[in-house]
Amino acid sequence: MKAAIWAGVNEVAVEEVDEPQLLNDHDVILKISKTVTCGSDLHLIGGYIPAMRAGDVLGHEFTGTVVERGKAVTKVQVGDRVVVPSFIACGHCWYCSQELYSLCDNGNPNPGITEGLWGQSPGGCFGYSHAMGGFAGSHAEYMRVPYADVGCFVVPDAVSDTRALFASDSVTTGWTGAHLGGTKPGDVVAVWGAGAVGQMAARAAILLGAEQVVVIDRLPERLAQVRQHIGAEAVDYSTTDVVAELRERTGGRGPDVCIEAVGMEAHSTGIQGAFDQVKQQLRLQTDRPSAVREAIRACRKGGSVFVLGVFAGPVDKFPLGAAMNKGLTVRGAQQHGQRYVPEILAHMESGALTTEHLATHTMPLSQAAEGYRIFKEKEDGCVRTVFEPGG
Amino acid sequence: MTGPLQQVLGKAAEFGGTALAKLQHTHVPGVGQASTTEPREVAAARWRAVTVFRDDLAGPFPELEALGPDLEVRMQPAPGDRGTELSARFHGTPTDEQVGELRAALRRTKQLAEVGEVLRVDPQPHGTRKATLQGAALEGAAARAPKEGVL
Ligand SMILES: NC(=O)c1ccc[n+]([C@@H]2O[C@H](COP(=O)([O-])OP(=O)(O)OC[C@H]3O[C@@H](n4cnc5c(N)ncnc54)[C@H](O)[C@@H]3O)[C@@H](O)[C@H]2O)c1
Ligand SMILES: [Zn+2]
Numbered sequence: 402m403k404a405a406i407w408a409g410v411n412e413v414a415v416e417e418v419d420e421p422q423l424l425n426d427h428d429v430i431l432k433i434s435k436t437v438t439c440g441s442d443l444h445l446i447g448g449y450i451p452a453m454r455a456g457d458v459l460g461h462e463f464t465g466t467v468v469e470r471g472k473a474v475t476k477v478q479v480g481d482r483v484v485v486p487s488f489i490a491c492g493h494c495w496y497c498s499q500e501l502y503s504l505c506d507n508g509n510p511n512p513g514i515t516e517g518l519w520g521q522s523p524g525g526c527f528g529y530s531h532a533m534g535g536f537a538g539s540h541a542e543y544m545r546v547p548y549a550d551v552g553c554f555v556v557p558d559a560v561s562d563t564r565a566l567f568a569s570d571s572v573t574t575g576w577t578g579a580h581l582g583g584t585k586p587g588d589v590v591a592v593w594g595a596g597a598v599g600q601m602a603a604r605a606a607i608l609l610g611a612e613q614v615v616v617i618d619r620l621p622e623r624l625a626q627v628r629q630h631i632g633a634e635a636v637d638y639s640t641t642d643v644v645a646e647l648r649e650r651t652g653g654r655g656p657d658v659c660i661e662a663v664g665m666e667a668h669s670t671g672i673q674g675a676f677d678q679v680k681q682q683l684r685l686q687t688d689r690p691s692a693v694r695e696a697i698r699a700c701r702k703g704g705s706v707f708v709l710g711v712f713a714g715p716v717d718k719f720p721l722g723a724a725m726n727k728g729l730t731v732r733g734a735q736q737h738g739q740r741y742v743p744e745i746l747a748h749m750e751s752g753a754l755t756t757e758h759l760a761t762h763t764m765p766l767s768q769a770a771e772g773y774r775i776f777k778e779k780e781d782g783c784v785r786t787v788f789e790p791g792g
Numbered sequence: 793m794t795g796p797l798q799q800v801l802g803k804a805a806e807f808g809g810t811a812l813a814k815l816q817h818t819h820v821p822g823v824g825q826a827s828t829t830e831p832r833e834v835a836a837a838r839w840r841a842v843t844v845f846r847d848d849l850a851g852p853f854p855e856l857e858a859l860g861p862d863l864e865v866r867m868q869p870a871p872g873d874r875g876t877e878l879s880a881r882f883h884g885t886p887t888d889e890q891v892g893e894l895r896a897a898l899r900r901t902k903q904l905a906e907v908g909e910v911l912r913v914d915p916q917p918h919g920t921r922k923a924t925l926q927g928a929a930l931e932g933a934a935a936r937a938p939k940e941g942v943l
């Protein structure tokens with residue numbers, strides 16, 4: 402079958418690869434209908450996460466149809482049209498029982514790598530390097546999904562693939578940040594980053610009752626989407642002092658909840674833009690936390706800062722003094738998708754949550770290299786490139 | 793693996809496994825153990841433990857028994873309804889390889905008790921594996937990963 406693979410730093414290729422097989426009794430095989438680029442892939446492709454092996458199949462945000470199932474699968478049926486969160490969770494360990502699915506004890510068969518790095522191992526993730534389990538990703542015609550009864554959610558007939566697709570990763574991630582960041586009715590929420598993740602965090606905050614939501618980015622087309630499709634305010638950090646602007650817009654208090662959806666390649670003025678400066682190799686000190694620093698500075702006293710952007714190692718100049726003295730709660734997570742997908746699909750069905758505008762570009766999987774190039778360069782207003790393996 | 797290139801790649805894979813061991817044990821005496829500060833014999837003698845999310849956990853545990861008669865196993869309820877703490881250690885001073893086998897066996901035992909299966913990842917689809925030093929080192933690290941970590 403055809404698959405898009407990581408061929409080396411800044412190199413994506415489409416190759417003919419073996420089809421996946423059922424390896425465990427709780428597995429299913431999906432025929433992939435749509436699969437999409439994510440900001441997280443850019444960290445991998447650029448070599449910032451050094452646990453990729455040339456030939457690894459990329460992709461972790463996708464929809465598909467079940468074509469084969471293992472003998473222990475009971476809920477999911479052959480023929481079901483499903484969406485699957487990017488993190489792989491067993492559904493039976495203590496973390497899964499607490500609905501902290503991305504922390505699953507059993508979903509990563511290579512726990513030694515992340516235990517060594519971080520002291521404990523989170524769960525596995527599709528198409529996200531050997532540190533996160535080494536699972537083949539979704540940019541392929543077929544894909545294996547372990548723990549299928551926990552991870553596969555049937556898409557309601559009224560919800561299109563293009564809308565449901567984003568329940569796999571962007572929306573679930575945004576939801577994780579808005580919910581676990583403690584968004585309450587009446588809150589003011591600020592979100593750094595207007596990529597799909599940041600936009601969806603903003604929308605989740607609105608649906609959770611936030612009264613005022615402000616999204617920060619510099620790309621005009623993304624800021625326009627924030628106003629038009631999300632219903633939030635937009636601030637351009639390239640022309641505005643963000644902390645001063647937020648203080649003014651919040652009666653001098655600062656936002657109650659600050660969500661960072663930028664990640665380790667954060668752009669900041671004075672440093673070369675994140676995507677101009679793609680390093681060949683991860684050095685653990687190269688995570689760039691400029692948006693996290695700004696969020697901590699802007700946040701109101703006693704407020705909460707939630708880190709959704711992906712970081713891998715230590716960061717420099719973390720403002721611990723501000724966090725401590727202002728009594729902040731600083732939290733982060735990989736998305737706990739399995740907890741939120743049912744609620745998200747219901748909002749998608751009712752029309753309260755729409756995502757089609759994120760799919761700015763759609764192309765056949767054979768054009769994956771070009772699709773990633775456009776996404777990385779943010780060319781032509783690209784927010785996400787959707788690949789159709791059948792196309 | 794015979795040609796000179798293969799030999800170099802083989803060395804790189806070995807290096808990857810060792811580098812992973814070093815990541816969590818920066819002091820050379822602790823290599824293969826779970827401590828950066830303790831003498832090797834002290835670290836090696838520690839109980840390795842997983843908490844299994846079942847309060848009715850009971851043996852036999854074939855994965856652990858396979859490690860031989862030198863292994864001591866104990867169970868106790870975990871606080872706060874978190875299930876059962878399952879711990880094991882070798883009598884005497886085990887080798888790094890034995891500790892690695894124990895980590896992997898505890899992880900498999902936990903998965904069997906919680907999920908009923910041990911999650912597999914190979915074989916699976918992949919494209920061209922270019923023969924690079926970094927790639928070979930990573931393969932070595934990944935192959936070693938089920939036996940490594942701080943457990
Ligand atoms: N926690 C999770 O489970 C999870 C899941 C998916 C993605 N992510 C991470 O979330 C982050 C965002 O993902 P995405 O797909 O939306 O990425 P993206 O690359 O499409 O968007 C990132 C946005 O951040 C903006 N940005 C850069 N520097 C900024 C700054 N200093 N202040 C404000 N905005 C800035 C960029 O202009 C861009 O629009 C990435 O780090 C990604 O890895 C995390
Ligand atoms: Zn993602």
Ligand SMILES: [Zn+2]
Pocket residue numbers: 490491492493494495496497504505506507508
């Ligand atoms: Zn679990």
